[in-house]
Amino acid sequence: MEEAGMLEKRSYTGLYCSGCERFMTKRDLDEAGNCPNHKKPPEEVTEENYFFLMSKDTDNLKNLLTKEWDGESYRIIPESRAQETLALIDQGLEDVSFSRPKSSLSWGVPVPGDSDQTMYVWCDALTNYISGLGFFTDKEDRSFWDDATVTHVIGKDIARFHALIWPSMLKHVGVKTPDQLLIHGFLTSEGEKMSKSTGNVVMPGDVLEKFGGNPDPIRFYLSHEIPVGNDGDFAWDRFEKLYDSVLRNNIGNLLNRVLVLLQKEGGGLSDLEKDEGPWSGYEKAMDAFDFSKALHHAVAFADSINASIDTVKPWELDGDRKVSELAVMAEHLRHLALMLLPFTPDTAQRMSKQLGVPYADRMLDTDFVITEQMRQFGGQKDWKSVGEPSILFAPLS
Known part of the structure; x- marks a missing residue:
């Protein structure tokens, strides 16, 4: 970056928030002049630092986000x-402090060629994304970065650094920028910010203990309740209602209903029409990182299977019609399990094992892929036999 003319050492006076570990402008503060994250005013500091001249890239960064920058x-x-982010650019980008005097930041990596200065967190921390992959070493393997679609997932409080500073740094050292930046919100508790002082912090261990160590219920809740990019809220009453109404009474009871019918009435080989209805909206949402919407598609699919059972009443049918309808319901459940796999992996595998599908044992393998063949209706199983039904979600005590 220095060779690219993007670093300059100069004296600077600014407002420094020790909690955020960064200098702030007055427009970053709330109406009371406090840091909005830490609710206290930043300290005015004068010191000599190395600055990254990001202001030079105002137009380049706008092009990167709206069109392209060098392809x-x-x-x-x-x-x-x-x-x-575009609004921040339009307000005018400022240069960024990339070092602190050793007298005020003694611990850290010294600036090369200037032992009186210590590398500041945002220069130092951001480079770990690629230094951890061996960049700029004799053993570098850049295929993971260069030959892949790179998506960063970060919280909204550090969006500015990853949306502006990081790509600007990369462009000036000749390294590919990430392709996508997914910015998520915060998680509150009963509508309030989690804080030890207020005693409203929800500990993951407490949630796991309530559900016998199974993480699937909390994974389901967080995925279902938090739209992409927005803040989410955890409330015990909402969690328990969702567990009972969707996981236990909808999905869990649905699997049991179909398995019992198959064992009692006898399923069989059936010609199944190709139907990608549930996958179309689901995949569109997943591709847009809208995991909540995708999971809602899966739950709606479960609702439709339940409704179909009540409408068709397969126990009142005879012969080939009964065989065909039961096979369709079992096949729908096979697809439902695949749709649930990214959100509730253990549950999805247990469903598939009870259905007796051939790939069930491999579903939690790191290299397991939902193939095009799996997504087609029919061809995976003849439904002449299924496993024993067992409870997916136990009643809450």
Whole structure:
């Protein structure tokens, strides 16, 4: 970056927030002049630092986010966060402090050629994304970065650094920028910010203990309740209602109903029409990182299977019609398990094992892929036999 003319050492006076570990401008503060994250005013500091001259890249960064910069583009998700970033650019970008005097920051990596200065967190921390992959060493393997679609997942409080500073740094050292930046919100508790002082912090261990060590219920809740890019809220009453109504009474009871019918009535080989209805909306949402919407598609699919059982009443049918309807319901459940796999992996595998599908044992392998063949209706199983039903979600005590 120094060779590219993007670093300059100069004296600077600014407002420094020790909690955020960065200098702030007055427009970053709330109406009371406090840091909005730490609720206290930053300290005015005068010192000599090395600055990254990001102001030079104002037009380049705007092009990167809206068009392209030297053949590269950078997509920010969701769109609301992209617009916030563009607004920051339009307000005018400032240069960024990349070092602190050793007298005020004794611990850290010294600036090469200037032992009186210590590398500051944002220069030092951001480079770990690629230094951890062996960049700029004799053993570097850049295929993971260069030959892949790179998506960064970060919290909204550090969006500015990853949306502006990081891509600007990369462009000036000749390294590919990430392709996408997914910015998520915060998690509150009963509508309030989690804080030890207020005693409203929800500990993951407590949630796991309540569900016998199974992480699937909390994974389901967080994925279902938090839209992409927005803040989410954890509430015990909402969690328990969702567990009972969706996981236990909808999905769990649905699997049991179909398995019992198959064992009692006898399923069989049936010609199944190709139907990608549930996958179309699901995959569109997944591709947009809208995991909540995708999971809602899966739950709606479970609702439709339940409704179909009540409408068709397969126990009242005879012969080939009964065989066909039961096979369709079992096949729908096979697809439902695949749709649930990214959100509730253990549950998805247990469903598949009870259905007796051939790939069930491999579903939690790191290299397991939902193939095009798996997504087609029919061809995976003849439904002449299934496993024994067992409870997916036990009643809450």
